[in-house]
Amino acid sequence: xxxxxxxxxxxxxxxxxxxxxxxxxxxxxxxxxxxxxxxxxxxxxxxxxxxxxxxxxxxxxxxxxxxxxxxxxxxxxxxxxxxxxxxxxxxxxxxxxxxxxxxxxxxxxxxxxxxxxxxxxxxxxxxxxxxxxxxxxxxxxxxxxxxxxxxxxxxxxxxx
Numbered sequence: 001x002x003x004x005x006x007x008x009x010x011x012x013x014x015x016x017x018x019x020x021x022x023x024x025x026x027x028x029x030x031x032x033x034x035x036x037x038x039x040x041x042x043x044x045x046x047x048x049x050x051x052x053x054x055x056x057x058x059x060x061x062x063x064x065x066x067x068x069x070x071x072x073x074x075x076x077x078x079x080x081x082x083x084x085x086x087x088x089x090x091x092x093x094x095x096x097x098x099x100x101x102x103x104x105x106x107x108x109x110x111x112x113x114x115x116x117x118x119x120x121x122x123x124x125x126x127x128x129x130x131x132x133x134x135x136x137x138x139x140x141x142x143x144x145x146x147x148x149x150x151x152x153x154x155x156x157x158x159x160x
Contacts, residue, residue, distance in 0.1 A: 002028060002156075003028045003031050004148070004149040004150075004152035004153045004156075005149075006026035006027075007025075007152055008145060008149060009026075010024045010025065010026050011024055011035070011040060011145070011148075014037070014040065020037060020038050020039055020040075021036050021037060021038045022037045023035070023036055030054050030055045030056045030057075031053075031156055032052070032054075032055075033050065033051065033053075033152060034050070034051045035049075035050050036048045036049045038140050039140065043144055043145065044144045044145060045142070045145065045148065046141065047140060047141050048125065048138055048139075048140055049123060049124065049125045049138070050122075050123070050125070050151075051121065051122070051123050052121065052152075053119075053121040053122075054120040054121075054159050055120065057119070057159070059118050060093075060118040060119075060120065061118075062088055062090040062093075062118075065094075065095045065116055066085060066095060068159060069085040069114075070085055072097060072122075072154070073085060073097060075154045078147065078150065079112055079151075080103060080112070081099035081102060081103060081111060082099070082100045082101070083112060083114065084097065084098065084100045085097050086098045093117060093118035093119070094115060094116060094117055094118070095115070095116040096114070096115055096116075097112075097113070097114040097115075098111055098112065098113050098114075099111035099112045099113075102129075107130060107131040107132045108128050108129065108130050108131070110126060110127065110128045110129075110139060111126070111127055111129075112124065112125075112127075112141070113126070113127050122155065125138050125141065126138065126139050
């Protein structure tokens with residue numbers, strides 16, 4: 001069984017009356033994924049964060065980290081906004097991707113933020129920036145179950 005099927009099964013296995021938020025995890029071989037699920041329904045779900053980790057990899061160089069970010073940006077074209085590699089911090093061993101063109105609604109701009117670490121881990125979240133309050137806050141990522149399947153498959157392929 002692949003990781004996308006396993007996480008979908010874990011989401012489906014939650015009882016209807018499950019208290020949200022709820023941590024849902026799946027692991028297949030060296031790949032592990034965790035969702036901080038905030039809502040779910042028959043077609044879609046919402047989560048505050050997605051963590052992906054692949055064990056057994058050598059520490060990624062700055063160039064390899066940038067290449068991973070570029071592969072992700074090229075593959076994840078089906079999200080609401082295209083992603084771009086914003087910066088690679090060689091000292092911290094991290095790369096940051098963000099939505100190229102955030103979605104604006106009123107005084108809020110929302111965008112995806114992806115942080116990659118050179119040890120083979122990734123954290124994805126959606127952030128809203130309130131222009132008036134000048135504050136950022138994490139907001140739920142909303143997607144269909146099919147998009148989640150594709151996303152998980154693309155995360156696995158991007159780091160092989």
